[in-house]
Amino acid sequence: MQSVSLAGAKIQTPRFRSGLIERSELEQQLGDALTSHRMVLLVAPAGYGKTAALSRQLQRLPPGCAVAWLTADEEDDLQRLLSHLIEALEPLDPPWRLAPEAFLEQVTQGRLREAAAALLDTLEATDTPGGVIVLDDLHAVADARVFEFLDQLLEGLPRNWTLVIASRVEPPLALWRWRARREVAEFDETALSFSRKEVQDLWRHATGQDDPGQAGRLLDRTHGWAAGLCLSLEASEASAAAAPKGVWRNRRHLFDYLASEVFEDLPSELQAFLLRCSLLPELTVTRCEQISGNPRAARLLEELERRRLFVSVLDGEDLTLRLHDLFRDFLEERLRRRHPEEVPALLRLAAQGETDPVRRTLMYLRAGAWDEAQQDLADATPDMLACDEGAQVIRMIEQFPADLQARSPWLAYARGLCAWPRYQYSEVRSSMAHAAAGFDAIGRHDEAQRARAMQALATFFCGQMKECRHLGQAVRSQPMDLETETLSELLDFWYESHHGPVDGPGQHLAKVVDLLMQGGNAELWFRCMPRVNGFISRPGVSTQIRRLVDGARATLGEGHWSLQANANLMEAWLLLWQGGIAELEALFQRIEEDARWLGQPAGLRIRQLSTKVLYHVICDDRDA
Structure with missing residues (x-):
């Protein structure tokens, strides 16, 4: 799985029925704004036709103009919103200078200025005479970071790009700045309301009759509100005429009345x-x-x-x-x-x-449905982690009720997995201990064994050797599935690397690779790879690292860039060990590109620099 699938409908420009009446004045103004302003802002209550007006006008943009549409919803925080935006931009084949995964990681780390700069660089380099990014229904977003990011994006937006926002309320952006520079075109409910002539045209189009009197009364009741107009035309003429005048002054009441009339008339x-x-x-x-x-x-x-x-x-x-x-x-x-x-x-x-x-x-x-939600998240977590989406997993865990978070073994296990690639071994240890006890209590033997094996590994890295050994023996004394057995062999690799025998690490690493090749998923390969190269001098370890690198690459295929980067780094260690100095320059170039593409993550950068230090020592390069 290259990435967790996103809702494709969110990034499709809605298509409305043909045959709608012409709104020439609005369409002319909106069309001009889309090609001449840094920002176009449509703010009006629900039902004023913001989406319809935008969708129709985008179809009339000059040839070659690029469009990326994104419909926001209440589930979107900044990372999720930008994940969808990356997908919306994909048909334009943008020349990313930073891996999208690294771009999102910058967002997770709060490095919003760097993330905005990365996106701006990509837009600047995209081959298009003009581009429009549309964020529809932005009122649904509650994450304040979204608006902080958009302010920074607007500040550096290339001249050939326009940001369009449609919202029910004015977004909390530094609008005063763009208003002062006359770089924002605004369309409110007054601009979006139907005029008297447009209501007459709409009445004629819907009823086939030319009746200025009826059209005028409809305009007076709805004040040109598009949703109210459409609902009124669906309601019977008699019931519409009988509606009390006070109802129409409150848009919520208007909606309730007209929707009820339309709904009750349906089969x-x-x-x-x-x-x-x-x-x-x-x-x-x-x-x-x-x-x-x-x-x-x-x-x-x-x-x-x-x-x-x-x-x-x-x-x-x-x-x-x-x-x-x-x-x-x-x-x-x-x-x-x-x-x-x-x-x-x-x-x-x-x-x-x-x-x-x-x-x-x-x-x-x-x-x-707490049980289903927990199980569903547990099933999705490995794939999400393999795609560098651990922060998203944590945000989903936090959507559960607090008391359930405190007692759920499924959520504790997911927390522990998210902490592992960040070397937060104390967090892994406590979360997995909680998970193992919880799984034992409900009779989930396999899950308890996996959690206990991870607890043992984290305990080893916390320096508690006696407890680690005890936990490892307890796991091996019970039946193990493939994942648990793999983790147990990995624990023995680490333990015997420190305590002997000298040939133990190579033997256990061979078993780890054998088990992974029997069906380990991408996330399990990634869990087993970090830092094993530190014992490359032990008998048989270099051979098994070669198998680990080759097996990981074959399993991962395209995507999973962090895993690919780790495989390249382990390849460099092998070449150092084998004296393949001539091949290292090209590989180091690939590793440098990996690091830049992923946004220079600290763990990868440290291992990259330590490998290069050894390389320069071997080459006796005193100036490096």
Whole structure:
């Protein structure tokens, strides 16, 4: 697995129905702004057509203009948002000068200025006459670091790029700076509201009749609010005329009234379908069939699109719809009011069909399905760690209730795994001890054995040799699966490297590689690799390091750049040991590139420099 799959629908520009009425003045202003301003800001309450206006205008940009679209949601913190942005930029083939994984690691470490500079360098070097980055629904994001990062991004944004933000509220950015420089174009609810002529055109388009009086009354009630206009046109003329005037002054009441009118007029089958499918972030035939239990999902989705029931159509081979936030919120509220007992089970169904592990785990959490959420996170953690996403795992753990975090062996085990690559051995030791005891208590023998083996390894690196030996013997006295046996052999490698016999390390490392080749995943290979080269002089160890390097490269394939970098570093040690001085220069160049690509992580940099010191000593290079 090269990376944890991200929700592709978040980075697709929504596609709306053809045949919408022309809004020439708004479209002219928005089109000019997209090609002439550093920043374009659309701020208005839900339902004012921000997404529709942007989507339509992006299709009219000059040929060759690049577009990266990202729809934010409440699950996005800065790292997750930027992960999606990297994916959105990928079709442009950006010439990254720093590995995306290293870029995200800078964010995790709080090095936002460096991360912003890396992204700006990439945008500057991207081969495009002009580019637009769209952040839609940015109001959903609560992480303050997102806005700190965007301020820094705006400060250095190349002249041929524009940042577009659509939000229900004004984002907490240094807008005064860009307003003073006249580098921001702003569109608020006044600019986005339908004019009298546009309402007349909309009425004519929807009803086939030219009735300025009815159109004027509709404008007076909705104040040009796009969602209200669309809902009103779906409601019957009689019920719309009978609505009390006071209702229209409160947009929330307006929504409640019109949504209820539209919803109650729908066929009962479509009502039930919409209520249950409102829990899905994107609507596809397969997922809607699963959560609604209705085999006519394909026909019903087509009906939703035909009725223009507040959906946007996402590009793809299969029909995929996304409910507008306003309508989805209404539907979910009604579902919880009418069928509260169904919601947990429906959220479980939604989670079971979700491919993104972050969304899936969070759906289980919303359902109160703690066991499923823990198991799902436990299953996803190794792949996420292999992709350098340990910080994301920790953030997901912190979404669980505090009392569950304190007692869960699954979450303790995941915490320990995240601490291992950072050499936080005390944290690994305590977390794995907690996990082992918890797994023992619920009869999970294999999981308890793995946790205890990791506890023993961490205890060794904490310098507690007697306790480490005792734990290792306890693990070996019970049945072991492949992972536990691999970790036990690794422990014996380390113990006998310090305490003998002299040929012990080579024998145990051979068993480690044999076991890894039987089916070790990428994360387990990575767990076993660091620092074993320190005992390369022991009998047989160099041969096994060669097998370890070759096996790791064969297992990893493309991607997993941190693991590849460690394999290259171990290769350098082998060449030093074997006297392959002539080959080292080229390899050192690759290692330097690895380090720069990954953002110069401290652990890799230290081992890289120590290897080069030995190289210069061997070459008697006194000037180095």
